[in-house]
Amino acid sequence: MPLRVLVIIFLSLYTSQIQAVEEQFVIGVGDRIMVTVYNEPDLTLRARIDKSGMVNFPLLGPLSVSNKTPKQLANELEQKLLDGYMVTPLVSVLIEEYRPFYVNGEVRSPGGYPFSLELTVDQAIAIAGGLKDRASSSGWYIIRGEDKTRLEVQKDTKILPGDIITIKASLF
Incomplete structure (x- = not known):
């Protein structure tokens, strides 16, 4: 089995437990998120969501992230990265710190x-x-x-x- 497939399986298993709990939460003002794209360290983003509900994502520019689950945001980013930037992007979004x-x-x-x-x-x-x-x-x-x-x-x-x-x- 290629290393890429093993890494994808491992990341999926690791993040699926965290994401299963987080799926009931939507990203909101005050949350701190981390976005990673597999094998693309330049596309890693850590940001606190401000009142605008937007973050400035590398390559894509400003994106609305508020009122989306981490999975919804990851899917949206994968679709946008497929549009001329990457062949098979694998995006992970985690809420690192929740709003109080x-x-x-x-x-x-x-x-x-x-x-x-x-x-x-x-x-x-x-x-x-x-x-x-x-x-x-x-x-x-x-x-x-x-x-x-x-x-x-x-x-x-x-x-x-x-x-x-x-x-x-x-x-x-």
């Missing part, structure tokens, strides 16, 4: 915190120092996504990058 999540309301230390995989609302509250005495036990919600969708949540609800968790005060 935020906790506000009736917690001891409201603010922004680094996101980690499999984080729940209960864990996020613990990271924010725990609930204050007047915190509601049920008035919790998340503001999620660019459309600012408001979702009622429970302790075991999973957090996504960029979520804003609000803990309301109890009346009694």
Whole structure:
């Protein structure tokens, strides 16, 4: 078996586990991504996504990356590189650092915190120092996504990058 095929198989297996978890996440403002093209070190890109949602990719120029999964972005880059630049590009996109999540309301230390995989609302509250005495036990919600969708949540609800968790005060 040629070395190229073995490397492709290895990279596919290695990144498939990471990408399986990441597929539920879309790239957004504040994320840090790494883009690699197999056997093309000059096309490696590391960038933090700014408010424009764009990155300047070698050969291709400015590209919109916001609101795409890593797999969608990799497929798009492969198609663009096929158009006159490369014969068989193999692109990998990883989110190296996720944008923070935020906790506000009736917690001891409201603010922004680094996101980690499999984080729940209960864990996020613990990271924010725990609930204050007047915190509601049920008035919790998340503001999620660019459309600012408001979702009622429970302790075991999973957090996504960029979520804003609000803990309301109890009346009694």
